[in-house]
Amino acid sequence: MLAQSSGRAFGGALLFALPLLMTMEIWQLGLSIPRYRLGLLMAATVLLVVFLSQHFGAGMPGVGWPGYLADAGVAFVMAAVATALVLGVLAVIRPVQGWQDSLSIISLEMLPAAVGASFARSQLGVGGRRVPTTTYGGELLLMAAGAVVFAANIAPTEEVVLLAAKMGAWHPVALVVLCLVLMHGFVYSVGFRGQEPAVGGVLRSFLTLTVVGYVIALVVSAYLLWTFGRFDGVGPAMVVTEAVVLALPASLGAAAARLIL
Incomplete structure (x- = not known):
C-alpha cells in the first residue's frame, strides 16, 4: 500500500511540475534568488501541503496531526526524488559537483511537485480519502x-x-472582469463535471466564493512574482499589472480545483 501510494505521489509530482522542470528561467533563478525568499517559499510550500493532507490526505479519517504530517512527508520525499531525478537526467543539476546550486533549483521546483504529489496520493488512489469539502475554509484552501x-x-x-x-x-x-466571469462560469454555469449549485443564491456565491477566490489567486500571483524578483525595480502600477496578468491562469487553477475536488 505504501509503495503504491508513493508511486502515485511520484507520478503526481511529475505531472504537476514537469513544465517547470523544463523551464530555463527557473534554472537561472535557482542560482540568483535571495536565500530568504527561497526559505519563505519552502515554508509556504510545507504549510500548504500539510493543510492539504489534513483536508484530503491519503490516510484514514481521524488520524490526527501525526498522520497528516506523515502524509505530507511522503509527498515531499517523493516530490524531491522526482524533481532531482528528472533534473539530473536532463543535466540541469550536478548534485555532486554543485550541490548547493542543485539544492536551490530543486527547492524552487518543489512547490508544484509537492502539491501534485499530495493530490495524486490522496485523490487518485483506490483507497484515497476522496471526500468533498463542506467547509468554507476548505473551499478557500482548494x-x-x-x-x-x-x-x-x-x-x-x-x-x-x-x-x-x-x-x-x-x-x-x-x-479582472474576464477572470471573474470565467471562474464563475466554469464552476456554476457551463455544466462541467463537479459543477456546484449556487448555495445562497447567485450573488452570494459570486461574492463569497468567486470574488474571494480571485483575490486569493491575485495574492498568490503577487507572492510568486515577488519571490522570483519580478517586482524588483518597478513601480506600483507595473506591480499591479503583472499580478493581474498572472492571476489569469491562477484564477482558472482555483476554479479547476473546486471542480476536480
Missing part, C-alpha cells in the same frame, strides 16, 4: 492550491513582464 499550481509554472517566465508592459490602462480592468 482555490489556493489550484492557483499555486497553475501560477507557479508561469510566474518565472519573462512573458508575464512582457505582457504587463504592453498593456494599456484599461487592459488590467478588462482582464
Whole structure:
C-alpha cells in the first residue's frame, strides 16, 4: 500500500511540475534568488501541503496531526526524488559537483511537485480519502492550491513582464472582469463535471466564493512574482499589472480545483 501510494505521489509530482522542470528561467533563478525568499517559499510550500493532507490526505479519517504530517512527508520525499531525478537526467543539476546550486533549483521546483504529489496520493488512489469539502475554509484552501499550481509554472517566465508592459490602462480592468466571469462560469454555469449549485443564491456565491477566490489567486500571483524578483525595480502600477496578468491562469487553477475536488 505504501509503495503504491508513493508511486502515485511520484507520478503526481511529475505531472504537476514537469513544465517547470523544463523551464530555463527557473534554472537561472535557482542560482540568483535571495536565500530568504527561497526559505519563505519552502515554508509556504510545507504549510500548504500539510493543510492539504489534513483536508484530503491519503490516510484514514481521524488520524490526527501525526498522520497528516506523515502524509505530507511522503509527498515531499517523493516530490524531491522526482524533481532531482528528472533534473539530473536532463543535466540541469550536478548534485555532486554543485550541490548547493542543485539544492536551490530543486527547492524552487518543489512547490508544484509537492502539491501534485499530495493530490495524486490522496485523490487518485483506490483507497484515497476522496471526500468533498463542506467547509468554507476548505473551499478557500482548494482555490489556493489550484492557483499555486497553475501560477507557479508561469510566474518565472519573462512573458508575464512582457505582457504587463504592453498593456494599456484599461487592459488590467478588462482582464479582472474576464477572470471573474470565467471562474464563475466554469464552476456554476457551463455544466462541467463537479459543477456546484449556487448555495445562497447567485450573488452570494459570486461574492463569497468567486470574488474571494480571485483575490486569493491575485495574492498568490503577487507572492510568486515577488519571490522570483519580478517586482524588483518597478513601480506600483507595473506591480499591479503583472499580478493581474498572472492571476489569469491562477484564477482558472482555483476554479479547476473546486471542480476536480
